[in-house]
Every structure is written in structure tokens, then in C-alpha cells.
Amino acid sequence: MFHKIKKEELTWGESLGQGSFTKIFKGKREEYIDCDSHQMDVLLKVLDHTHRNYSESLFEAASIMSQISHKHLILVYGICAVNKDNIMVQEYVKHGALDIYLKKNKNKSRVNISWKLEVAKQLGYAMNFLEDKRIVHGNICAKNILLTREGDAMTGLPPFIKLSDPGISITILPIEGKLRIDRIPWVAPECIGNPRNLSLESDKWSFGTTLWEIFSPGDLPLNSLEPSQKLQFYQDYLRLPAPKWSELAHLINQCMAYQYSLRPCFRAIIRDLNRLITSDYELLSDLPPSEI
Numbered sequence: 001m002f003h004k005i006k007k008e009e010l011t012w013g014e015s016l017g018q019g020s021f022t023k024i025f026k027g028k029r030e031e032y033i034d035c036d037s038h039q040m041d042v043l044l045k046v047l048d049h050t051h052r053n054y055s056e057s058l059f060e061a062a063s064i065m066s067q068i069s070h071k072h073l074i075l076v077y078g079i080c081a082v083n084k085d086n087i088m089v090q091e092y093v094k095h096g097a098l099d100i101y102l103k104k105n106k107n108k109s110r111v112n113i114s115w116k117l118e119v120a121k122q123l124g125y126a127m128n129f130l131e132d133k134r135i136v137h138g139n140i141c142a143k144n145i146l147l148t149r150e151g152d153a154m155t156g157l158p159p160f161i162k163l164s165d166p167g168i169s170i171t172i173l174p175i176e177g178k179l180r181i182d183r184i185p186w187v188a189p190e191c192i193g194n195p196r197n198l199s200l201e202s203d204k205w206s207f208g209t210t211l212w213e214i215f216s217p218g219d220l221p222l223n224s225l226e227p228s229q230k231l232q233f234y235q236d237y238l239r240l241p242a243p244k245w246s247e248l249a250h251l252i253n254q255c256m257a258y259q260y261s262l263r264p265c266f267r268a269i270i271r272d273l274n275r276l277i278t279s280d281y282e283l284l285s286d287l288p289p290s291e292i
């Protein structure tokens, strides 16, 4: 299941904010290797004990990911139980979540089309790895993509991302609450009525929404809609505003097919992303990012 971490190994640092049922802190973990002590930066994800049933879901999701290792998946070191709180100890990823990073670097030349395509392709590799292992993530979105390396266009050094754990699964979120509706348009339509429809196919829908996020200039999809309007969006089989780059729009719409059996596998998605990378998108590159 999980490696048990002693609280004496951990030093608590600054608060980095909070998720739906979690508080996150930067920290350090003292590790002894061959009698030498090593301090490493870690992220401490605390689940407040008032939501104990959510904690099982949080740790179950993370434990699935910690049983596999891939360069584009977050590393979970283990769990530390302190008093009634459960703390997940993860590797610390220097540049944080992609959604914040995209907003902060909206008009920076560094975050150009090839940068975004590279990030999308790396996410595709992580998802293809999970698909091959028949592992459903369940919460693919820019907020759960972490940036290990910003990359440098001058030296041609690409960015490097890691997919974070999915956090609380929508199968746990109560339908009466608006938390599940709030996840529209990331959560696939078939999962709104019955979250147990969460599947490898629903991850493809979320990948499409995340592609849209990566290429939109820091906007959130359907951000202006009320929860009831978000539901209506699915009932009317509507689509997100298409980016001007028609090949990209086509790939996003293929992933976000309402008929889940029509969504492409990640091997095909990676092939299509490679085609976008080699296409003459240079023609687009003189457009401002918001025009893609």
C-alpha cells in the first residue's frame, strides 16, 4: 500500500494553499542512506480528519499511482499519520501547477506553441502509460500537471512535467453538492449521471479539456457559466470554443466525443500531437498566443 513515514523525519515549511479537502505545505524529509542524512524537499498534503471517508479515496488514488513509476508521474514517498491527520508525502515539484504557471506566463515568449505541444505530448505519454496498465486517473486537468522544469527556448531545453495524483475521486463527491458539476467540462458527460462510469475513456475526455486549457491563454473553460448552465451544456451536446488552429481543434473534439467509444487511444493522440509538432504551425507562430 504505502511506505509509512515517521513524523520525526519531516520538517514543516510554508503553507502552499489548499485543495478541496486538503491543505498543502512545503516541507523537508530527513532520510538516512548508508548512515548519511539527506534532506529533500517534499510536498505535504494534509487531509483534514473531518473528511475521513475522503481520506481513504485520496490515499487509494495516490497508492495506485505510487505502485507504478514513470518519469511523468508524481513520486509519492509515503504516508505519515500524525494524531488524527493523514499526510501524504510527495516529491516537491519546483514550478508548481501548470494552470497557475500558464496564467502567470500568458504572454511570455517562452510559453510558445512548441512549448505547449511538448507539455501536451508528455502528458500524452503519462496517459498512454496508465492506459497500457488499465489504470484510470480520474482527474486530468492543468491544475494536476506539475512543472519540474520551465525549459529554455534559447538552448532548446524542453519543459518537463509530472502528472499529480487525482485527489478525491468524483465517485466520492456527493451529486447534490456542486463539486461534481464544478468539474464540468473536465469530467466526461457519462460520469455526471453515474460517476462509476469513470473509465479509461473518460480520461480521454479530460485530456481534451486539458489540451484546450494548455492552448487557451490562461482562460478556464465555461468559467462564466452557472452550474445549471454547465449541465445544460452537456444536455445540448455543446462543444468548447474551438481554437483557430483547426488541426488542434479537431484533436480536442475527437477526445471530447460525447460517444465515449469514438475517443482515440493515447497512442493515436500522441501520433496526432507529433503531426501537429511537425506541421507548419510556424505560420501560426506569428499570431499572438490568444489567436491560436
Ligand SMILES: Nc1cnc(-c2cc(N)nc3[nH]ccc23)cn1
Pocket: 016, 017, 024, 043, 074, 090, 091, 092, 093, 094, 095, 096, 097, 146, 164
Ligand atoms: N507535488 C507538488 C505540488 N505542488 C507544488 C507547488 C510548488 C510551488 N512552487 N508552488 C506551489 N503552490 C501550490 C503547490 C505548489 C510542488 N510539488
